């Protein structure tokens with residue numbers, strides 16, 4: 389008999405640690421980490437219709453419209469009927485949350501509440517390996533060799549919209565659109581909010597919450613492993 393599948397979402401403003409914490413969750417619990425930001429970047433790189441459209445928004449530090457996000461992500465989720473997953477960065481708006489709701493039942497939503505100054509400091513120091521989505525921070529988790537991805541040795545890049553000029557508008561917008569989504573998940577009784585300035589201090593709380601919901605399952609390759 390197949391064990392119950394587990395579906396979770398992690399929400400938070402840019403720089404709140406969604407990607408970092410998602411990787412830890414994927415590694416500890418064997419969930420597949422689905423990153424909306426990575427899907428967007430893959431589509432941009434592949435010049436798909438949705439990718440070309442999304443690019444015009446991301447370049448300006450704006451959110452991609454709901455219909456583009458749902459067109460991009462819902463089909464991916466529909467392919468994952470036999471997998472447990474953790475979605476990072478989607479839904480961002482109430483319309484996206486309603487669209488997701490019509491596709492699947494979520495078990496849990498994690499919302500990260502991180503002060504603005506912390507977000508600004510982290511993002512100005514965020515470096516990314518575009519091919520894998522691996523994220524570094526020059527203070528928190530620097531690469532072994534400066535400017536190079538640990539596994540591939542390829543160059544790291546910074547996103548233009550992580551710089552302070554674009555960031556203020558991104559954060560303000562996030563606050564406005566996320567509030568009704570947070571309220572919705574609160575009313576469903578599945579929202580868990582975590583506040584703080586350090587991922588390492590938040591992580592034990594998330595870890596123990598998830599330990600009560602899903603069996604711990606350390607794996608080295610978590611990318612394609614569903615729960616049993």
Ligand SMILES: Nc1nc2c(ncn2[C@@H]2O[C@H](COP(=O)(O)OP(=O)(O)O)[C@@H](O)[C@H]2O)c(=O)[nH]1
Nearest residue numbers: 403404405406407408510514524525528586587
């Ligand atoms: N200094 C510091 N940096 C962190 C911490 N947690 C995550 N980061 C870094 O902050 C940046 C944003 O984290 P990320 O997981 O990409 O956030 P996301 O935008 O919500 O997905 C990355 O460069 C991370 O390496 C932390 O506790 N302290």
Ligand SMILES: Nc1ccn([C@@H]2O[C@H](COP(=O)(O)OP(=O)(O)O)[C@@H](O)[C@H]2O)c(=O)n1
Nearest residue numbers: 401402403424425446450451452477478480
């Ligand atoms: N639901 C979403 C997710 C991402 N995005 C866009 O995609 C960009 C990159 O996504 P990301 O998850 O890597 O962004 P961060 O929150 O890590 O900065 C965001 O800055 C938004 O412009 C969006 O518009 N709507």
